[in-house]
Structure formats: C-alpha cells, structure tokens
Amino acid sequence: MFGDLLLQTMAILIILLALMALGALLVDVFSDGFGRLSWAFLTSFPSRRASDAGIYPALIGTIFVIGLTALVAVPVGIASAIYLEEYGTGGRWSRLIEINIANLAGVPSIIYGLLGLGLFVRTLGFGRSVMAGSGTLALLVLPVVILSTREALRTVPFTIREASYALGATKWQTVWHQVLPVAMPGILTGLIFALSRAIGETAPLITIGALTYVPFAPDGVWSPFTVLPIQIFNWLSRPQAAFAQNASAGIIVLLLVLLGMNAVAITLRDRYRRFRG
Amino acid sequence: MAMRLSNRIRRRAETVIECVLFLCAAGSVLITAGIIAVLVMETAAFLRDVSIVEFLTGTNWTPLFSDKHFGVLPLVAGTALVSAIAMAIALPAGLLSAIYLSEYAPSRVRRVLKPTLELLAGVPTVVYGYFALLFVTPLLQQWIPSLSGFNALAPGLVMGLMILPLVSSLSEDALHAVPDGLREAAFALGSTRMQTTLRVVVPAAVSGIAASFILGISRAIGETMIVAVAAGQQPRLTANPLVPVETMTAYIVQVSLGDTPAGTLEYRTIFAVGMLLFIMTFTLNVVSNWLRQRFKGMYS
Numbered sequence: 001m002f003g004d005l006l007l008q009t010m011a012i013l014i015i016l017l018a019l020m021a022l023g024a025l026l027v028d029v030f031s032d033g034f035g036r037l038s039w040a041f042l043t044s045f046p047s048r049r050a051s052d053a054g055i056y057p058a059l060i061g062t063i064f065v066i067g068l069t070a071l072v073a074v075p076v077g078i079a080s081a082i083y084l085e086e087y088g089t090g091g092r093w094s095r096l097i098e099i100n101i102a103n104l105a106g107v108p109s110i111i112y113g114l115l116g117l118g119l120f121v122r123t124l125g126f127g128r129s130v131m132a133g134s135g136t137l138a139l140l141v142l143p144v145v146i147l148s149t150r151e152a153l154r155t156v157p158f159t160i161r162e163a164s165y166a167l168g169a170t171k172w173q174t175v176w177h178q179v180l181p182v183a184m185p186g187i188l189t190g191l192i193f194a195l196s197r198a199i200g201e202t203a204p205l206i207t208i209g210a211l212t213y214v215p216f217a218p219d220g221v222w223s224p225f226t227v228l229p230i231q232i233f234n235w236l237s238r239p240q241a242a243f244a245q246n247a248s249a250g251i252i253v254l255l256l257v258l259l260g261m262n263a264v265a266i267t268l269r270d271r272y273r274r275f276r277g
Numbered sequence: 278m279a280m281r282l283s284n285r286i287r288r289r290a291e292t293v294i295e296c297v298l299f300l301c302a303a304g305s306v307l308i309t310a311g312i313i314a315v316l317v318m319e320t321a322a323f324l325r326d327v328s329i330v331e332f333l334t335g336t337n338w339t340p341l342f343s344d345k346h347f348g349v350l351p352l353v354a355g356t357a358l359v360s361a362i363a364m365a366i367a368l369p370a371g372l373l374s375a376i377y378l379s380e381y382a383p384s385r386v387r388r389v390l391k392p393t394l395e396l397l398a399g400v401p402t403v404v405y406g407y408f409a410l411l412f413v414t415p416l417l418q419q420w421i422p423s424l425s426g427f428n429a430l431a432p433g434l435v436m437g438l439m440i441l442p443l444v445s446s447l448s449e450d451a452l453h454a455v456p457d458g459l460r461e462a463a464f465a466l467g468s469t470r471m472q473t474t475l476r477v478v479v480p481a482a483v484s485g486i487a488a489s490f491i492l493g494i495s496r497a498i499g500e501t502m503i504v505a506v507a508a509g510q511q512p513r514l515t516a517n518p519l520v521p522v523e524t525m526t527a528y529i530v531q532v533s534l535g536d537t538p539a540g541t542l543e544y545r546t547i548f549a550v551g552m553l554l555f556i557m558t559f560t561l562n563v564v565s566n567w568l569r570q571r572f573k574g575m576y577s
Contacts, residue, residue, distance in 0.1 A: 003471040004381075011377030014370045015390060021438055022397055025408045032411075076301045083298035097302050099566070100309055106492065106562035107555065108499025110526050111312060113533070114551045118315030122539060139308050146305065170287060172294045200401025203501035203526065207533045207547075229403045229502075236407055236506050244411055251404050258399070 029255070033248025041249055045215050046231065050242030055250055058231035060217040061130070061210075062199060062257075065227055068134035069141065069198050074191060076138075077145030084146070085153040086175055105143040112140040113207025121208050128209040131221045136204050141194045148190025152183040185269040192265035196258050202229035228254050316555055319548030326542055332549065338512040338523075340546045341532070351512035352550060355429065355522035359504055360497035362433025362518060363440055367493050370437070371444025372486065378445070379452035380474045391446070398442040406506025409435040414507065427509030427521035436503050444493045451485025452478055454576055484575070488568035495561035499554065501526035525550050 044054025080097075088094035116136030126132040156179050164174040180187075205227055206212075212234040214226040226234075228250060235247040324332070327347045335348015374394070378387050413431040418424045424431075455478050463473040479486070509521025510531050523531070529547045537544045 001469060004469060007373075007471055007474075008377060008381050011373045011381070015374050015377070015394065018370070018374075018397060018438060018441055019393060022400070024412065025400070025404070028408070028412045029404070076304065079298045079301035080305060083295075083302040087295055087298060088302070093299075093303070097305060100306050102566055103559065103562050104305060104308060106495055106558065106565075107312065108501070108526065108558055110499065110501045110529055111316075111551055111555050111558075114529070114548060115308075115312045115315050117533075118319065118548075119311055139311075142305060142308070146302075170291050172291055196399065200403070202401070202403045203505070203530060206530050209533060212534065229401055232407070233403050233502065233506065236403075236410065247407060251407060254401060254404070258401075 026255075029248050029251050032245055033250070033252045036245050036249035037252060041246075042253070046213055046234075050235075050240060050246055053235075053243075053246055055228060055231055055253060057214040057217045058226050058228045058250070059253070061214070061225040062227045064130045064218050064221070064225060065133045065137065065205075066195060066199055068130060068221060069137040070191075070195055072134065072138040073141050073145055073194070077142050077194075078149050078187065080142075081146045081149035081153060082175060082180075085150045086171070086179065101143045101146055105147060109140055109201055110203040110207055112136055113204030115139065116204060116208040127222070128211065128224050129222045130218050130225045132208050133205050133210055133225060133227070134221075136208055137198045137201060140201065140204060141198050144194040144197060145191060148193060149183075149187050152186025152190060153179060155186060156182045188268050189265050192261050192268075196261050199258060199261075200229060200254070202227075202233055205230060206233070228257075312555065316548055316552040319545050320552040323542065323545035323549040326545075327549075336514050338528075340543050341535075345542075347546065349525075349550060349553060351514045352523060352525045352528050353553075354514050354516070355504075355508065355512065356498055356524040356526070358429045358516060358518060358522060359433045359436065359508060359524055360494060362430060363436035363497045363500075364490075364494060366434060366437025367440040367444050367497075368490055371441050371489070371493070372448050374441070374445045375448035375452055375486075376474060376479070379449045380470065380478060391449075394442045394445060397438060400439070402439070402500065402502040403506065405435050405439055406432070406503045409503055409507035421519065424519045425509070425521050427507060427511075428519050429508055429522045430518040432503045432507040433518065435507070436497055436500055439500070439503070440493045440496050443496060444489050447489030447492065448482075448486045451482040451489065451572060454485065454572070455481045456576055482572070484568045485572040488565045488572065491561050491565040491568070495558045495565065498561070499526065499558050501530060505530040525554050 041054045042059065043056050044052060045056055046058075047053040080101075084094055084098060084101075088097075113136060116132060116139070120126040120132035120135045121128060126135070160178050160182060161174055164178045169177070210230055211224050211226045212230055214224065218225040232247050232250040232254065235243040235250065238244075332347050332349055334350065335346060336350050337346035337348045338351045339346045378391060382390065409431040410427075413435055414424065414426060414428065417431060421430075459477055459481055460473055463477045468476070504524045505527040508524060508527060510523050510527065511521045512523040512528065513520065515522065528550055532543065532547045
C-alpha cells in the first residue's frame with residue numbers, strides 16, 4: 001500500500017514537472033517576445049538592426065512551402081493508405097510496403113534533407129527553391145499521412161462495406177461514397193497533425209540550403225525562400241540579446257499558427273461529426 | 278448492349294484506379310531507395326579519398342580546417358553523450374508515467390493528462406533549442422558555474438523532455454495490451470496493485486516497453502535542432518557534459534549553413550556522416566519494430 005502511494009506520487013510529480021517545464025518555456029517565450037510583436041514585425045523584412053527586422057518573407061515562405069507540400073503529400077498519402085487498407089491487404093507487396101513505411105517514419109528528418117539535397121537540388125536541378133523545399137517536406141510527411149489515414153480507415157466498421165457491396169457497388173464506389181466520408185474526420189485530424197509537423201521542421205530545409213537571410217518574399221515555386229523556423233534559428237545563432245528577443249517573437253507567431261491549425265482541425269472534426277449525425 | 282458497355286468501362290475504371298493507388302503506395306519504396314542511393318553514392322565518393330578505417334576509428338574531426346582529419350568518433354561521442362542524458366530523463370520518467378496512466382490513473386485523469394503530455398511532442402524542435410540555450414543553460418549555470426554557454430547537458434535534458442511523451446505513450450500501449458486475466462490472477466493470489474504492476478504486468482509487457490525505449494534512443498540520435506542551437510560546434514571526444522560538443526546532426530547543419538561547394542570533400546563529409554546516422558537509426562528502428570511485432574503476437 002505504501003509502495004502504491006510512493007509510485008503514484010512519483011509518477012504524478014514527474015508528469016507535473018514535465019508540464020511545468022512546458023509552462024516555463026511558454027512563459028519565457030511570451031515574456032521575452034511579446035513586446036516585439038507588432039504589425040510591423042509581421043510585415044517587415046529581415047534587417048541588420050534587430051529592432052527593424054521582421055518575419056514577412058519567412059511567413060510567406062512558410063505558407064508557400066506548406067501549401068505545396070500539402071498539395072503533393074495529401075493526395076498521394078491518402079491514395080497509398082487506401083491501397084494498403086482496402087485493396088492490397090495480405091499480399092507480399094503490401095507487406096513490404098508496410099514495413100518500408102514504418103521504417104521511413106523513423107528516419108531522422110535531417111536525412112530527408114540530404115535526400116532532398118541530392119535528389120531535388122542537384123539531380124533534378126530544382127536549386128534551392130520552394131519546389132525543392134516542398135518536395136523534401138512532402139517526402140518527410142508522407143509516411144505520417146499514410147499511417148494516420150490508415151488508422152482512420154481502420155475505424156470504419158466492416159458492415160458498411162459489406163452493405164455497400166450487397167447493393168451492387170463496386171470496390172471504388174464503396175471506398176469513395178461510403179468509407180471515405182465516414183473516415184474523413186479522422187483523416188483530417190491526421191493531415192493537420194502531419195502538416196503541423198512540417199511547419200515546425202527546420203533541419204531538412206537548412207540541409208537543402210534554404211536561405212537564412214532573405215530580403216524578399218518568394219514570388220513563385222522556383223524562387224529561393226526561407227521559412228519561419230529557419231528565421232528563428234538564424235536569430236538564435238546571433239549573440240546579441242535583441243535578436244534573441246526577435247527569436248522569441250518569431251516563436252510566438254509559430255506557436256500561434258500551430259495552435260490555430262489544431263483549432264481548425266478540432267472544429268472541422270466536430271462539424272463533420274455533427275453533420276453526419 | 279449499352280448496359281454491357283458501361284459495365285465494361287466501369288470495370289476498366291476500377292482496374293485503373295487500383296493501379297494508380299498501388300503506384301502511390303509503391304512510391305514510398307522509392308523514397309527509401311532514393312535515400313540509400315544518394316547516401317551510398319556520395320559516401321562512396323568520400324571513401325575514395327578517406328579510408329574507411331580512418332573515418333570510423335579516427336579521433337580527430339577537422340574537415341573544415343586546413344589541417345584536415347576525418348575521424349568521426351568525436352561526433353559520435355557528442356551524439357552519444359547528449360542522447361545518454363536525454364535517455365536518463367526520458368526512459369525512467371516515460372515508463373513511470375506510463376505505469377501510472379495505464380495502471381493507476383482514473384480514466385478521467387488519464388483522458389486529460391495523456392493529450393496534455395502529447396503537447397510536449399508537438400512543440401517544434403527549434404523552440405526546444407531556444408529553451409535549452411536561453412532558459413535551461415542560464416538556470417543550470419546558477420548551480421554549476423563551470424557550465425559553458427554551449428554544452429551537452431542542457432540540450433540533453435530538454436531532449437529528454439521532448440522524447441518523454443513518445444516513450445510514455447508507446448509503453449502505455451504495451452501495458453494496456455496485457456490481458457486483464459493476468460492482473461486478476463495476481464490479485465486473486467493476494468498481490469497488491471504495485472506487486473501486480475511491477476512483477477506481472479511490466480514483465481509481461483517488457484518487449485513492448487523495450488521497443489518504445491529503442492525508438493526513443495533512435496529519436497534522440499537523429500534529433501537535430503536542439504543540439505544545433507544549444508550544444509555548440511566543437512567536435513570533441515569527451516564524456517564531460519559541461520563543455521561544448523558537436524553531434525553528427527549538428528555537423529550536417531553547420532556545413533549546410535556554410536558555403537561549401539558541391540562535389541568537394543567537405544561537402545561529401547555530410548553524406549558520409551548522414552550515412553552513419555542512417556545506419557544507426559535504421560538498425561534501431563528495425564529492432565524496435567521487430568520487438569513490437571513479437572509483442573503484438575504474444576497477446577492476440
């Protein structure tokens with residue numbers, strides 16, 4: 001009995017300590033950076049003077065890169081998941097693909113950066129463009145999208161599929177009209193989770209050579225670019241305290257974007273559930 | 278006639294759709310192939326100039342200086358040191374919180390705590406780097422005056438915090454999968470809850486727990502931004518957590534930030550280091566997956 005109490009107390013203490021550390025992080029970031037936040041900070045270009053610098057190119061770059069990443073990774077990821085969950089179950093090929101995806105999900109993100117550098121930047125000649133960055137991030141999040149979509153498809157009761165077949169529907173009609181709508185809330189949540197991960201990724205984009213000082217916003221998919229986490233990293237690696245303050249303000253924006261995305265995910269999921277009754 | 282035609286078209290459409298879906302899924306194998314191809318090609322070019330023995334056993338890593346040495350051990354040591362500190366936090370804390378969440382916590386507490394803990398895993402790593410450099414290091418310096426501004430200790434601790442939810446959540450899944458019959462049998466024999474947990478449930482879930490530990494180690498080795506921001510850029514063969522070190526991942530970042538032209542030996546070093554990193558994490562992931570499969574088979 002005493003042991004039980006001790007074990008529980010220690011566990012609760014550890015969990016509280018971890019959450020307090022998260023709290024300290026947030027308090028630290030907000031107290032350092034809140035004063036720097038302003039409309040000008042969002043709409044200014046980087047500058048050698050910390051007080052003039054802003055995150056405009058990084059913000060636009062993030063939107064470009066993540067938008068394009070989603071455009072590639074979402075359809076391909078969902079299609080792969082549908083194949084693995086609904087079509088190719090049990091075959092030797094699907095077994096191989098499954099093991100492969102599980103392993104890909106554990107490859108460190110910086111290795112994807114090296115792949116992007118070798119494949120997109122050099123071999124395909126994309127240069128250090130939005131295209132190369134999005135391609136790299138799309139490969140990076142693809143396993144996450146596939147795994148979470150499969151999870152969502154697996155929750156759809158088998159009876160729905162059987163009822164659809166019994167009415168004479170083909171396999172694809174069943175998937176498209178019955179399975180996907182039911183699985184959609186789960187799929188959406190997984191997608192937003194995957195894209196939030198992509199937004200925070202820094203290392204692979206540094207590796208493919210995303211710029212750290214960009215005095216212009218990207219104007220197309222072949223344009224050089226920077227993203228928010230890289231701008232934060234750049235400010236962090238300077239010794240002056242004023243730049244560290246800029247980094248804090250950048251982190252606040254990054255965290256708010258992530259928070260916003262998660263709020264959208266939850267709202268979408270809830271509305272979808274209510275809509276389906 | 279028209280009916281039969283539309284049926285044939287429909288059947289053909291079904292086949293085309295299945296093919297497209299299969300190609301998407303099979304594309305993921307190409308990603309792996311691409312990773313291996315890029316790493317092998319550049320590493321092979323690197324090993325034409327540097328002997329593999331020097332690379333793997335040398336204790337001096339100075340490819341960016343004029344007096345060049347290509348011994349990767351200092352980078353491996355930096356990675357091992359930071360990862361060990363992270364694991365010293367994440368493994369016991371993760372297991373303990375998993376035990377609590379799975380065996381003790383009322384389901385209401387569990388439903389609140391679990392997603393809250395998972396928030397820790399959603400914070401971008403560059404933000405953790407900021408935290409290690411500008412909060413944890415200054416805090417630790419109040420107790421350890423000899424701690425350098427860049428060191429292995431602070432990023433290691435913060436990395437442990439980052440990996441904790443991963444270990445906790447996977448270990449909890451493993452504990453959860455242990456059939457209740459085992460618990461009930463232990464209770465029936467007069468065990469307390471702690472005896473049941475520590476002597477029956479945890480041993481029964483041990484391969485699942487081990488899988489979560491190994492995956493945690495793999496994550497620590499591959500983690501980049503925390504160490505790139507807060508651990509420094511000085512490759513050094515040391516077990517001292519108070520001085521600046523450089524990990525394999527931080528080295529790749531350092532070179533990528535610089536202006537190293539493609540095709541040079543310096544440029545190829547990042548692929549050679551990447552290859553080593555890939556082999557290490559890949560091996561760990563395979564072992565972890567194998568353990569998890571074995572564990573799944575045990576109780577289903």
